[in-house]
Amino acid sequence: MNREPYNPQKIEEKWRDFWRERGFFKAKIHDTRRKFYYLNMFPYPSGKLHAGHGRNYILGDAIVRFLLMRGWNVLNPMGWDAFGLPAENAAIEQGVHPGDWTWQNIREFKRQFRAWGVEYDWDREIATCEPDYYKWTQWLFLKLYEKGLAYRAKGKVNWCPHCEVVLANEQVIGGRCWRCNSLVEKRELEQWYFRITAYAERLLKDLEKLDWPEHVKKMQENWIGRSEGAEVVFRAETGQEIRVFTTRPDTLWGATFLVLAPEHPLVGELTRPERRAEVKAYQEATDRLTEVERTSTEKEKTGVFLGTYAINPVNGERIPIWIADYVLLGYGTGAIMGVPAHDERDFHFALKHGLPVVPVIAHPAGKAKAYLPAGSFQRELPQALVSAGFSPKEENGGLFLEFSQEETDRVTDILREYLFPHGWASVVGKGWQIVFAKEAINIGSVREEKRALVELQRREPRFTSKRTVAEILWDIPFLRDLLFHAGFGTMVNSGPLTGTPGKEAFSRTVEWLSEKGLGKKTVSYKLRDWLISRQRYWGAPIPMIHCPSCGIVPVPEKDLPVKLPEVKRIGKLGLADIPEFIPTTCPRCGGPARRDTDTMDTFVDSSWYYLRYISPKDDARPFDPELVNRWLPVDLYVGGVEHAILHLLYSRFITKFLHDLGLISFDEPFKRLFTQGMVTYPAYWCPTHHWIPPKEVLEGNRCPKCGAELVVSVVAMSKSKKNVVSPDELIAQYGADTERLYTLFMGPPEKEIEWSEEGVRGCYRFLHRFWNMALSIIARAPAVAEEPDPQKFGPKEWEIWGKLHATIKKVTEEFEGRLALNTAVAAIMELVNAISEYMEDPQADARLLRRALRDTILLLSPFTPFICEELWQRLGEGKAILETPWPSYDPQALEGGEVEIPVQINGKVRARLRVPRSLAKDQKALEELVLQSPVVREKLGEMKVVKVIAVPEKLVSLVAK
Numbered sequence: 001m002n003r004e005p006y007n008p009q010k011i012e013e014k015w016r017d018f019w020r021e022r023g024f025f026k027a028k029i030h031d032t033r034r035k036f037y038y039l040n041m042f043p044y045p046s047g048k049l050h051a052g053h054g055r056n057y058i059l060g061d062a063i064v065r066f067l068l069m070r071g072w073n074v075l076n077p078m079g080w081d082a083f084g085l086p087a088e089n090a091a092i093e094q095g096v097h098p099g100d101w102t103w104q105n106i107r108e109f110k111r112q113f114r115a116w117g118v119e120y121d122w123d124r125e126i127a128t129c130e131p132d133y134y135k136w137t138q139w140l141f142l143k144l145y146e147k148g149l150a151y152r153a154k155g156k157v158n159w160c161p162h163c164e165v166v167l168a169n170e171q172v173i174g175g176r177c178w179r180c181n182s183l184v185e186k187r188e189l190e191q192w193y194f195r196i197t198a199y200a201e202r203l204l205k206d207l208e209k210l211d212w213p214e215h216v217k218k219m220q221e222n223w224i225g226r227s228e229g230a231e232v233v234f235r236a237e238t239g240q241e242i243r244v245f246t247t248r249p250d251t252l253w254g255a256t257f258l259v260l261a262p263e264h265p266l267v268g269e270l271t272r273p274e275r276r277a278e279v280k281a282y283q284e285a286t287d288r289l290t291e292v293e294r295t296s297t298e299k300e301k302t303g304v305f306l307g308t309y310a311i312n313p314v315n316g317e318r319i320p321i322w323i324a325d326y327v328l329l330g331y332g333t334g335a336i337m338g339v340p341a342h343d344e345r346d347f348h349f350a351l352k353h354g355l356p357v358v359p360v361i362a363h364p365a366g367k368a369k370a371y372l373p374a375g376s377f378q379r380e381l382p383q384a385l386v387s388a389g390f391s392p393k394e395e396n397g398g399l400f401l402e403f404s405q406e407e408t409d410r411v412t413d414i415l416r417e418y419l420f421p422h423g424w425a426s427v428v429g430k431g432w433q434i435v436f437a438k439e440a441i442n443i444g445s446v447r448e449e450k451r452a453l454v455e456l457q458r459r460e461p462r463f464t465s466k467r468t469v470a471e472i473l474w475d476i477p478f479l480r481d482l483l484f485h486a487g488f489g490t491m492v493n494s495g496p497l498t499g500t501p502g503k504e505a506f507s508r509t510v511e512w513l514s515e516k517g518l519g520k521k522t523v524s525y526k527l528r529d530w531l532i533s534r535q536r537y538w539g540a541p542i543p544m545i546h547c548p549s550c551g552i553v554p555v556p557e558k559d560l561p562v563k564l565p566e567v568k569r570i571g572k573l574g575l576a577d578i579p580e581f582i583p584t585t586c587p588r589c590g591g592p593a594r595r596d597t598d599t600m601d602t603f604v605d606s607s608w609y610y611l612r613y614i615s616p617k618d619d620a621r622p623f624d625p626e627l628v629n630r631w632l633p634v635d636l637y638v639g640g641v642e643h644a645i646l647h648l649l650y651s652r653f654i655t656k657f658l659h660d661l662g663l664i665s666f667d668e669p670f671k672r673l674f675t676q677g678m679v680t681y682p683a684y685w686c687p688t689h690h691w692i693p694p695k696e697v698l699e700g701n702r703c704p705k706c707g708a709e710l711v712v713s714v715v716a717m718s719k720s721k722k723n724v725v726s727p728d729e730l731i732a733q734y735g736a737d738t739e740r741l742y743t744l745f746m747g748p749p750e751k752e753i754e755w756s757e758e759g760v761r762g763c764y765r766f767l768h769r770f771w772n773m774a775l776s777i778i779a780r781a782p783a784v785a786e787e788p789d790p791q792k793f794g795p796k797e798w799e800i801w802g803k804l805h806a807t808i809k810k811v812t813e814e815f816e817g818r819l820a821l822n823t824a825v826a827a828i829m830e831l832v833n834a835i836s837e838y839m840e841d842p843q844a845d846a847r848l849l850r851r852a853l854r855d856t857i858l859l860l861s862p863f864t865p866f867i868c869e870e871l872w873q874r875l876g877e878g879k880a881i882l883e884t885p886w887p888s889y890d891p892q893a894l895e896g897g898e899v900e901i902p903v904q905i906n907g908k909v910r911a912r913l914r915v916p917r918s919l920a921k922d923q924k925a926l927e928e929l930v931l932q933s934p935v936v937r938e939k940l941g942e943m944k945v946v947k948v949i950a951v952p953e954k955l956v957s958l959v960a961k
């Protein structure tokens with residue numbers, strides 16, 4: 001037979017505009033049928049799309065096609081996160097207007113979507129750089145300002161010397177600029193902030209309402225970083241109040257020093273004149289570090305003593321005041337109490353700087369240890385300990401003992417009895433005791449620590465170089481594991497609270513502190529206010545005016561938008577570089593005033609765009625509240641996990657804010673979130689010629705320019721590493737359907753996957769087979785319009801029938817459930833193989849073949865819409881696929897796959913057959929299948945079957961002679 005070969009390029013071009021022209025993707029926004037708001041995160045239009053991007057858009061397109069066939073009223077819009085730095089940098093470098101650059105890229109993206117067969121409701125297209133959009137971004141700013149949630153403050157900001165731009169904390173990754181990877185510096189500037197911290201508690205609590213991946217929720221939770229603790233007031237000897245935040249108020253009696261953030265406002269006043277120079281140098285050094293560097297656990301704990309002291313309010317002890325970079329100004333109160341016995345950073349700080357350690361929490365394991373150096377004790381001691389029921393060990397003349405904390409006093413008494421006057425012992429676990437013959441000193445305060453140290457130094461000259469008891473004990477390896485711990489345990493050395501068990505330690509201490517007026521319970525969040533000022537051109541101008549007599553005055557709503565000035569050339573300082581933009585008149589007094597020259601962070605633009613899609617052309621308001629309340633929250637939001645924190649947090653914040661204004665009825669924007677994984681591909685690095693495109697690499701991984709051996713790494717596809725696969729080339733070679741199919745088949749969509757050329761070819765071959773199979777079925781069963789009749793099915797027919805229904809069920813469930821579309825594709829491929837095999841039989845049921853083909857085309861159509869629409873037409877089905885209902889499965893025909901049927905011959909199980917359930921339910925069919933089974937025939941050998949008992953779905957029993 002001379003069949004027409006599969007020619008994807010020809011077929012695809014034919015259908016490219018079909019769906020759009022027929023309006024299938026236009027939302028019926030006023031229709032009250034059950035709605036589905038599907039949303040892909042809108043892209044930043046830069047450069048070209050690569051095959052990795054397909055993971056997001058193709059997945060979305062498949063889901064939407066499925067939903068349309070299922071009869072949902074789907075809203076599936078697309079737009080452009082169009083402001084931002086790359087456009088501005090391109091403009092500065094190439095002298096083009098950032099808008100032209102952006103729209104050029106948008107055209108390219110749209111061309112690419114069309115080539116992929118990825119469709120949207122283009123009537124709702126928005127671009128954040130258009131005045132009719134950013135007018136409402138400015139409106140949002142004014143509303144936040146009205147409610148006291150937008151404010152201006154001086155602050156140190158992150159400055160990227162390469163991009164010459166202020167970065168939000170979140171845009172600093174490991175101390176480097178998130179875009180260009182340069183080291184970030186600090187600068188002091190007046191900035192606009194949004195008070196997102198006012199929503200910290202709700203942003204945290206409402207996470208539980210969301211159907212989001214657990215790891216994304218966890219990231220948000222960590223970012224918000226809620227800690228319960230207490231604020232305690234210390235007083236400097238010079239009178240100032242120093243408030244500290246602690247999550248461990250139960251350790252207060254163990255505070256042996258205070259540490260302020262180097263930027264803390266009290267540092268100046270608390271520094272003694274002779275220490276000023278050193279303090280200043282340290283502050284400057286701190287400025288150069290990022291927050292991540294400052295808080296890294298590996299970093300050495302540097303710091304400077306201010307030369308002054310504070311009083312610990314609970315025990316009146318005099319403790320030194322330090323500054324150290326591990327204390328951050330923006331968290332808690334910017335000051336901490338140092339509790340070296342129970343906070344690891346404080347412990348290392350104390351060891352390094354010779355500050356005393358006072359344990360105040362018994363070791364939670366209940367263990368205790370004692371150590372006596374050689375020559376400290378009388379020879380009879382070990383025997384005395386043994387008689388008392390202990391098991392001491394002697395090594396090199398020293399004595400080592402482990403016991404439980406309750407025995408501390410008893411052990412101490414025995415040791416004292418046998419110690420020489422010049423000897424000493426240490427007992428640790430329930431606090432620390434330094435034991436001498438004449439007394440045991442419990443290290444329960446700084447004073448006692450000093451006294452014990454002096455006594456030790458008097459006995460051991462080598463201790464004169466030691467500054468603290470901790471330093472001496474830390475040198476004894478045997479004791480180390482009990483010297484430091486950060487757990488909750490019974491309070492010791494803690495005045496009136498001594499003996500409080502670990503479980504109650506926190507709450508009892510907090511109660512006690514508030515009774516005494518020394519402190520109160522508080523909650524701290526790691527979340528900071530959102531710095532939204534950018535000193536750039538290509539962003540939404542902040543609608544504020546600075547008037548010499550009225551101060552800061554908002555632009556009246558009726559004057560929005562504050563438009564970006566049209567300019568030929570863009571300077572590096574953004575709007576501040578454009579003199580014509582700045583002068584204006586004050587809306588309050590009419591006098592001359594200046595415009596604010598900051599533009600907003602692009603995360604502001606994207607924090608509300610999902611609302612604008614509902615009424616994108618409304619110029620009287622940002623969105624239609626009635627429609628928004630009907631269509632939102634978004635039912636399924638799909639995008640990259642790189643937005644797991646910021647974009648999602650900001651959008652949630654803005655939604656809650658608009659909810660509080662009474663403008664919308666919901667307070668979470670995205671009901672369900674799905675984050676697709678990255679696509680990786682080998683990247684090749686030449687030390688001389690840098691990144692080499694994989695195609696140009698010579699055999700043996702050599703550089704095409706110099707022959708050097710290249711370093712290969714499999715990393716996310718990106719233009720900068722030159723390891724992208726171009727959709728244009730894929731489509732020219734294999735067609736868009738192959739790329740789509742492979743993209744959805746290559747693995748679970750949420751997982752990172754390496755792109756494989758071989759995998760692409762496999763999908764191409766599959767579509768060839770499918771095409772050929774379809775054409776021969778169409779040729780064979782051209783006119784049969786009737787449905788197949790299960791009454792007439794034999795075993796083979798039952799098998800196909802069962803598989804068909806199982807596949808419909810499987811594919812439907814994946815689209816509606818966890819979205820493991822790769823497994824849906826695998827099921828369809830198996831089905832196609834089964835049909836092909838069945839087709840070989842010249843007796844095959846033509847009606848069944850046609851029905852199976854028909855449903856398979858529908859099942860495949862969300863994945864490979866072009867080939868399916870073409871075959872659908874050839875099948876003579878009249879309507880378009882998107883007007884046809886999704887196939888349904890018959891739960892009667894199949895309740896999940898196959899069953900195992902044991903076959904007995906003369907009472908013994910001789911075979912087990914896997915049978916489609918639909919078939920196993922039918923007594924006659926089951927009988928027939930068993931009798932024809934080659935396995936059963938072989939077991940029967942020469943015997944003849946005289947009786948058959950078939951129990952549907954259970955077993956078949958044969959009597960044979």
Ligand code: ANZ
Pocket residue numbers: 226227245246247248251261326327328329330331332333334335336337338339341342343486524
């Ligand atoms: C004394 C203490 C004793 C602490 C102890 C811990 C253990 P999270 O859980 O992250 O909230 N801290 C407070 N403010 C700080 C700041 N601005 N910069 C750096 N560290 C700060 O941690 C809270 C704990 O981190 C606080 O509790 C404080 O140390 C420290 F056995 O106070 B803690």
Ligand code: ZN
Pocket residue numbers: 547548549550551553586587588589590591593
């Ligand atoms: Zn004024």
